[in-house]
Amino acid sequence: MWLIVLGLVGGACFAVSKTYQLLVHAQWTNWHAKEIAVSGVSGQLNKDLSSLSAKYKGQAFSLKDSAALRENIVRQYPMLKDVSVSRGILSGKLTVSAKHRVPVAKFVLPDESVKYIDGDSTVYSDPAPNVLNPVPFVELEGDVPEKLSPEFIDLVESTLKLKKELDYAFLRMNLKENTVKMYMPDGSLIDFGEAKNLKKKAVRAAQIMAFSRDRYAHPLQLDFEFFEYGKVFLRQKFH
Known part of the structure; x- marks a missing residue:
């Protein structure tokens, strides 16, 4: 008797599970965007992404459409990272999320267009940067x-x-030779040489500039050519 009851219960559970799987499959294959939501960005970018996604509201939206929308956002908005497009299977909510890249430096190309560099070393354009930073x-x-x-x-x-010791006027990197030079507001020059061990070189440069501030006449020149051998050369820079 108990075996019969257990068999009936097991069969019912299997039927419910199978029905749920079929329902989920149907939801995924014939999913429609009932609502659009954008997260992670604000202001004009939020409006732009909302506008870009609005055409999908009330429409069938497949995984292929999701990938295409994401690629479109990445292509049109290089200042964004971690872009994702997700579908709420039961809620019907289409969610677009992204983050605004935070620049660590900027430079100007020969055509006078401004490019930015973020902490991931990615070079990108941003027509509406945060002027407060x-x-x-x-x-x-x-x-x-x-x-x-x-x-x-x-x-x-x-x-x-x-920043107290290395508040430079500008940095110059020769991409062909892979070398870096730092130009200070008082005319001093820090020649880091080859672009390696730059973090350690910066710390040493700050120490030397602090030590020499009231001891030697400026402008000065620091040469890191022999840094790997434990030597940094300091001399007065003549115009």
Whole structure:
């Protein structure tokens, strides 16, 4: 008797499970966007993404459509990262989420267009940057790739922490030779040489500049050519 009851219960559970799976499958294959939501960004970007997604409201929306919408956003808005498009299976909510890249530096191309570099070393454009957060200026010589050396990003981020001693006028990186130079407001020059160990070089440069501030006549020149051998050369810079 108990075996019969257990068999009936098991069969009922299996039927419910199978029905639910079929329902879920039907929802996924014939999913419609009842509501549009945008998260992670605000202001004009939020409005732009909402407008871009609005045409899908009330329409069938497949996984292929989801991938296409994401690719479209990534292509049109390079200042965004972590872009995702998700479908709420039961709620019918189409959610677009993204984050605004935070620049660590900016530079100007020969055509006078401004590009930015974020902490992931990605080079991108941003027609509406946050003007309340000033960004250090760098000069890049040579063909600019989609991503810069992580070493260079480490240097830029290090100078932000060492701003008291390394409050530079601008940084110049020669992409062909892979070298970096820092130009100070008083005319001093810090020649970091090859773009490696830049984080350590920045710390050493800050120490030397602090030590020499009231001891030697400026402008000065720091040469890191032999840094790997434990030597940094300091001399007075003549115009």
